[in-house]
Amino acid sequence: MKILLTTDAFAPIVNGVVTSVMTLYTQLKLRGHDVRILALAHEGCSRQEGDVYMIRSFSVNIYPDARATVNYKSRMVSEIIKWGPDIIHSQTEFCSFLFARKIAKKLDIPIIHTYHTLYQDYTSYFTKHENLGKKAVIIFSRRILKTVDTVVVPTNKTKGILEAYHIEPPIEVIPNGIDxxxxxxxxxxxxxxxxxxxxxxxxxxxxxxxxxxxxxxxxxxxxxxxxxxxxxxxxxxxxxxxxxxxxxxxxxxxxxxxxxxxxxxxxxxxxxxxxxxxxxxxxxxxxxxxxxxxxxxxxxxxxxxxxxxxxxxxxxxxxxxxxxxxxxxxxxxxxxxxxxxxxxxxxxxxxxxxxxxxxxxxYSSEIFGKRIEALYEKVIANKEQGYVEQHDDNHTAIVS
Structure with a gap:
């Protein structure tokens, strides 16, 4: 498979999302897949470094290491579309997610998304009103996640929280792996x-x-x-x-x-x-x-x-x-x-x-890689089955 991972956070930043992305990248490569990463550049201009497409960005004063970009016509996106991934696995909900949606729409391929962060516990970074902040998190999460094919969460705790938000797509529990x-x-x-x-x-x-x-x-x-x-x-x-x-x-x-x-x-x-x-x-x-x-x-x-x-x-x-x-x-x-x-x-x-x-x-990285690979195969198959069913429905309508 050709697999694109998208993330706002990437090296040299050190956090759980970056660690998970690199672990997944390594395991999928070991399993013979063509894997590339789209990330916001921590410094410098937009560029490609090996399997990583970096898009020029700037820091934003929400929390340390948070970054954003207005470079939505980056040639990096055109290069990725030319490469033609089979599936996109997004890891963050902000700027890189917009790129993921753009690429998925252009290529008509599925997106799965890992919900790494319980933003309801981080509301103090953007508002003094906790209840208002939590309501905003619910609305934001619903709007983002309704556009993906499947949501991945690491624990049943997170699954329960998203179900309470009334998230639409199916939710799969797959713990992050560790090297x-x-x-x-x-x-x-x-x-x-x-x-x-x-x-x-x-x-x-x-x-x-x-x-x-x-x-x-x-x-x-x-x-x-x-x-x-x-x-x-x-x-x-x-x-x-x-x-x-x-x-x-x-x-x-x-x-x-x-x-x-x-x-x-x-x-x-x-x-x-x-x-x-x-x-x-x-x-x-x-x-x-x-x-x-x-x-x-x-x-x-x-x-x-x-x-x-x-x-x-x-x-x-x-x-x-x-x-x-x-x-x-x-x-x-x-x-x-x-x-x-x-x-x-x-x-x-x-x-x-x-x-x-x-x-x-x-919780080994090897088990993590196998489970995510199996999910990709299932989501791609479901997407292809949807095409077949849609074609059959259209054919029936024409005949009748």
Whole structure:
């Protein structure tokens, strides 16, 4: 198949959408398909670099790394139409989606769309009125998604939300896959000690780690408050926050105000090939977020054999097995009890740790690639069947 992936976000930006696009691109290429990507250029002019068509764009002040374009007559689109993809898989709902629709209409080919982001949890970026923002998200999602053939979501949580929006096209649940080879590396004790030293973590401290975009929607305020209560009970513990984002300065101020600044490390953005070290540095991975569609960092933590403790959320239903590879919590008291219980009982901790990596084998990039490939084949077949049925109907009308 000739497959076009479209996305607003692309390298050098690092986020879940970009990771998913690159994972899918790699897997589809390995399966023998001709795959190309249409993306907004992070810098420079419109151009083609190998399999990637980049369209000139500019930054927009909605959230970090957001980009837009007015270059809708780009020659890149003409080049793609000349190439002639069989199907388009869009990954974002904004500028690149408009290109996807234009190309699909011109070639009369199907579009499937992955709904990566729960915008209802991001309304603070464009309005102070939460209820108004959520209504806008519903209307926007309906208008965008009614123009595609199939919607892909990573979890039943997201499917349920879109069904509540009364989305028209069929919805398929296919979890995003992860390239396990990036994490099949060891971190020696010597390397671990060196990294702790670099981050100014005292020797002998237990390390709580969280990884992801540092945005208000990630509920890191709650993690910080829980850590303050935890630090008051046990002094030899540190929190490492890996990632960057618009809420970092607020969290740094909060750490100062709570009197725990010396116990909180803001590691910033880490190269994707090095991030395994930060997972493996952690004794426990934590998250307070309820805005995840899937929670790729939760899976990455488990691949790295780190038990997870996360705020209870529907996205965890298929991933986290209570007391087997981690725990969920709903209150600060539960959070503190779980962390203390794991750290104070090595046998229990080691038993859970032993289950972590094997519990996420179904999330491999290979399985992800196979499932998406099968969906493409089904959607293309349905489109072709529609042509046949339409032709038969027209023929019947002429005969009668």
């Amino acid at each position: 396990f080879t990036r994490f099949k590396k060891t971190l020696t004790q010597e390397e671990k000690n060196a990294l702790q030293g670099t981050l100014n973590i005292p020797r002998g401290h237990k390390v709580i780690v969280t990884v992801g975009r540092v945005g208000k929607e990630k509920n890191l305020d709650e993690v910080m408050l829980n850590m303050k209560a935890l630090i008051e009970q046990r002094k030899n513990i540190s929190l490492v926050i890996v990632g960057n984002g618009p809420y970092r300065l607020e969290l740094e101020k909060m750490a100062e105000q709570l009197g725990i600044r010396d116990s909180v490390v803001f590691a910033g953005m880490i190269d994707q090939m090095e991030i395994y070290k930060y997972y493996k540095l952690g004794d426990i991975f934590v998250s307070g977020s309820t805005s995840e569609t899937q929670g790729l960092t939760y899976i990455e933590a488990l691949i790295n054999e780190v038990p997870i403790v996360c705020r209870k959320d529907d996205c965890l239903k298929a991933l986290l097995k209570e007391g087997y590879n981690g725990y969920t919590y709903e209150t600060s008291e539960e959070f503190i009890h779980i962390i203390n219980d794991l750290l104070d009982h090595p046998d229990k901790y080691n038993e859970i740790k032993a289950h972590t990596a094997e519990s996420v084998q179904a």
